[in-house]
Amino acid sequence: MVTRRDFLRGCAAVLLGSRAVGPAARGAAPELDPRSIPKYVTPLPIPPVMPAAPGEDPGTYVIAVRRFRQRMLPPGYPVTTVFGYGAPHRPETFATPAWTIEARADRPVQVTWVNQLVGRDGRHLPHLLSVDPTLHWANPPGGVAHRDHRPSFTSTPGPYRGPVPIVTHLHGGHSPDDSDGHPEAWFLPAACTVPAGYAAEGSRYAEFAEAFAERTGVTWRPGSAVYRYRNDQAAATLWYHDHALGITRLNVYAGLAGFYLIRGGPADLPQGVLPWPAPQAGDPPGLRYHEIPLAVQDRSFTADGALHYPDRRDAGGATGAYLPHGDVPPIWVPEFFGTTMLVNGVTWPVLDVEPCRYRFRLLNGCNSRTLILSIAASPAVRPVRAALPLWCVGGDGGFLPSPVELERLTLAPAERADVVVDFTGVREGTELYLVNEGPDVPYRGDGSDRPADPATTGQVMKFVVRALTGRDTSVPPGRLELPSPAPLGEAVRTRRLALLERESATPEVGPVAALLGVEGARPVPYGWHDPVTENPAVGDVEVWEFHNHTVDAHPMHIHEVMFEVVGREPFRGPARGPYPWERGRKDAVIAPPQQVTRVKARFDLAGRYVWHCHILEHEDNEMMRPYRIGP
Ligand SMILES: [Cu+2]
Missing domain, CATH: 2.60.40.420 (Cupredoxins -  blue copper proteins)
Incomplete structure (x- = not known):
């Protein structure tokens, strides 16, 4: 205390x-051209x-x-x-x-x-x-x-x-x-x-x-x-x-x-089964780690080094479109896509690795951007051919039932992936790249997404393989046996929820708010101010269905719970189970457009919580609802 x-x-x-900081730089400086920023010169910072x-x-x-x-x-x-x-x-x-x-x-x-x-x-x-x-x-x-x-x-x-x-x-x-x-x-x-x-x-x-x-x-x-x-x-x-x-x-x-x-x-898992060590309290600087968290975030900058984020909404010159005369918030933008990629707070870092196994805890910390990550030998060749697999062993809420070998890992905002990368046998001096084929626009996940600019946001970080300094005693990822959570059991009810958008009355402007609501013959939209419509009893297991009526995917997050992903069902098409990397407990799930996405959770702490889209621009403008557990 x-x-x-x-x-x-x-x-x-x-x-x-604060004397050393001075006022925040504002306004005048032009945006920094991301192509002019040299890549892979800054060593990856590892948060202590x-x-x-x-x-x-x-x-x-x-x-x-x-x-x-x-x-x-x-x-x-x-x-x-x-x-x-x-x-x-x-x-x-x-x-x-x-x-x-x-x-x-x-x-x-x-x-x-x-x-x-x-x-x-x-x-x-x-x-x-x-x-x-x-x-x-x-x-x-x-x-x-x-x-x-x-x-x-x-x-x-x-x-x-x-x-x-x-x-x-x-x-x-x-x-x-x-x-x-x-x-x-x-x-x-x-x-x-x-x-x-x-x-x-x-x-x-x-x-x-x-x-x-x-x-x-x-x-x-x-x-x-x-x-x-x-x-x-x-x-x-x-x-x-x-x-x-x-x-x-x-x-x-x-x-x-x-x-x-x-x-x-x-x-x-017992310590030593997965690659280790991770940073510990009081570590001196300069230690080598084999378990490393990687927060991937996109940012834009102005030439004076300031963070750049839009300071107005483009309404096509129609100033009468803005509130209070029209319906367009004057500053809020529906999504944000930065021009550079940062890992752990620096643009395009480089990490020296040994030819052995590493555990990376990946976080998509972007506001709006969905990442599709691979490890490639070349930073800019598309489509990417994976040089090494990503062995996904865990997700948002803990381990998967078994390791999953992936060429590509899709990670929406707020999602995490616990990944083992095995550099064993890779020749000293080899350079490998963490690359991104997710789009520079809102993710749809229906095959229509165009990969990010391979020269900028299509690249994330570089690995340089150095000499081995010790023996790797961790278990090869394909042989890992993972602790599996007990299933949640039968649901007592299913809630049918809707993901919606409100378009501006001014043509060409686009959405002025993202919304949630209750699904029905006609979905009913609700705002943040509307009374609670989801009220599980303490201890109830429920299925929540996200009926996505918009054109983009939304990463849906429910507070208090770790849910099971039950699966997805296109409005017109057969239902599918979760992806292999979604078979652990999760707290955020991609709800693709024109599909129903189902999750199942036990709600067990009485109180006031929220559920929302984790595209932060959506969450900030009505795509969030209060909910209550218990009386
Ligand atoms: Cu959203």
């Missing part, structure tokens, strides 16, 4: 640190392990959000201003992606999340990116009465420049609702410049703070929230990221994401 004194000390550190709070029980963390600079582009280019997580008592820990939280199965973790997006003199920092105030979003200026609303305007507004709301979700966590990072449980920094009348917290913050205090005795300080994670779940690759209402796409794009790994328990 952070004390008041620690909290103030944390703020003071920000005040000092997040240190626990000093003087506290193990498993107790204080993690703040700050603004700082980080080298994302190669040497010789400007550094990039980002948001990121870190431990306030160790300023060098602030990074994006964040340092990894290492958790053990069945040992709870407590994190005090602190919003330190404040600058010199304790003034709040505005967002790095353009916040669209016309969405149904956190809306702090609405005050207590109109926070978490869609505000009304008499003329088309510019971006919101006020204090930034944050709230952290542990993605894949079996978390009580007070610790789940509900989108309306956000909080502003405890800054001296929050204007009078602004809401400092989201509309659900107080009720979760009260529930948390009641069950733990721990109270939340202004500008922070304390969460407890049970970790009573299978060993798996989780991640934590921001989830504030209507601004998640910008907070995550600015850098608010990190890995959270659960190890141990009956659903893990």
